[in-house]
Amino acid sequence: MTQELVKSARQLLVIGGGYTGVRLARAARQQGLAVTLTSRQPRPSADGLAWLPFNSNPEALALPPAAALAGTTDVVVSVPPEPGLGDPVLRLLGPLLRELPLQWLGYLSTTGVYGNTGGAWVDETAPTPARAGRSQARLEAEQAWLASGLPVQLFRLPAIYGPGRSPFAALRAGQSRLIHKPGQMFSRVHVDDIVGCLLHCLNLPREQRPPVVNVADDCPCPSSETLGYAAHLLGQTLPPMERYDTIAASMSPMARSFWAENRRASNLLLRQRLGYVLRYPSYREGYRACLAEEGAAGAAEGRAGGQSPKSPGSAT
Numbered sequence: 001m002t003q004e005l006v007k008s009a010r011q012l013l014v015i016g017g018g019y020t021g022v023r024l025a026r027a028a029r030q031q032g033l034a035v036t037l038t039s040r041q042p043r044p045s046a047d048g049l050a051w052l053p054f055n056s057n058p059e060a061l062a063l064p065p066a067a068a069l070a071g072t073t074d075v076v077v078s079v080p081p082e083p084g085l086g087d088p089v090l091r092l093l094g095p096l097l098r099e100l101p102l103q104w105l106g107y108l109s110t111t112g113v114y115g116n117t118g119g120a121w122v123d124e125t126a127p128t129p130a131r132a133g134r135s136q137a138r139l140e141a142e143q144a145w146l147a148s149g150l151p152v153q154l155f156r157l158p159a160i161y162g163p164g165r166s167p168f169a170a171l172r173a174g175q176s177r178l179i180h181k182p183g184q185m186f187s188r189v190h191v192d193d194i195v196g197c198l199l200h201c202l203n204l205p206r207e208q209r210p211p212v213v214n215v216a217d218d219c220p221c222p223s224s225e226t227l228g229y230a231a232h233l234l235g236q237t238l239p240p241m242e243r244y245d246t247i248a249a250s251m252s253p254m255a256r257s258f259w260a261e262n263r264r265a266s267n268l269l270l271r272q273r274l275g276y277v278l279r280y281p282s283y284r285e286g287y288r289a290c291l292a293e294e295g296a297a298g299a300a301e302g303r304a305g306g307q308s309p310k311s312p313g314s315a316t
Contacts, residue, residue: 162191
């Protein structure tokens with residue numbers, strides 16, 4: 001049987017059709033997989049994507065019909081756990097998933113489960129002293145999935161960026177903040193490398209899939225470095241530098257939690273053992289690609305609206 005026929009027999013279900021999920025679905029279709037996504041709200045099929053309902057809110061509970069999932073061989077879960085309730089997909093769809101001929105289930109988690117390491121590197125064997133709150137909930141969801149008996153593989157993700165989720169719009173609008181915290185390091189990954197890693201692992205034999213994989217680029221660094229490069233690409237000046245310790249009290253709890261942890265995520269298992277080649281080894285290649293794609297999208301919108309596209313330095 002040819003590789004194309006093997007792929008055509010695979011049916012991928014993406015539970016949580018958000019930013020990463022949609023990007024994954026489009027790439028999987030290009031590789032010949034049949035793909036279905038879920039959404040909280042009804043969505044018409046468009047751009048060749050098929051949608052099913054999944055809403056765990058008791059007041060608007062909506063589950064995909066079992067018949068619509070028949071034959072599903074692969075699943076990606078990108079839905080976050082719910083406070084006090086655990087993982088909604090496992091809770092509400094677990095019995096149905098166990099009835100499917102699943103060959104692989106990828107669960108998208110976070111490198112936040114490693115806690116604060118003071119900037120030290122973490123690999124998949126590192127302890128997971130997750131902080132109370134969102135990271136602890138993710139760790140508990142990981143454990144529940146691994147204990148489910150399903151063919152689960154965990155993917156721990158750092159900060160995600162990509163077209164439409166880059167620094168350029170905020171820089172153009174004068175809304176960026178250049179924050180300095182001595183020694184602070186962040187890992188990040190381009191959305192297309194998440195997609196590439198997932199499809200790479202989906203196609204590996206089960207015995208070659210490690211249970212946990214960090215998905216990050218090669219270049220953890222301070223956020224001031226990445227913002228400086230983005231400003232360089234736009235030919236814009238940076239905003240005034242602000243010291244973290246002088247502005248922390250004015251930040252939201254979410255922002256403070258983001259800055260409270262300092263670590264570098266190792267991708268050696270992904271690259272060396274699994275043989276995945278990063279499309280964007282650092283933010284430099286990734287930001288250039290984002291700028292090009294965002295520019296192309298803006299030009300297309302301008303043509304559709306009968307307007308000339310905005311110049312790279314204009315306000316958005």
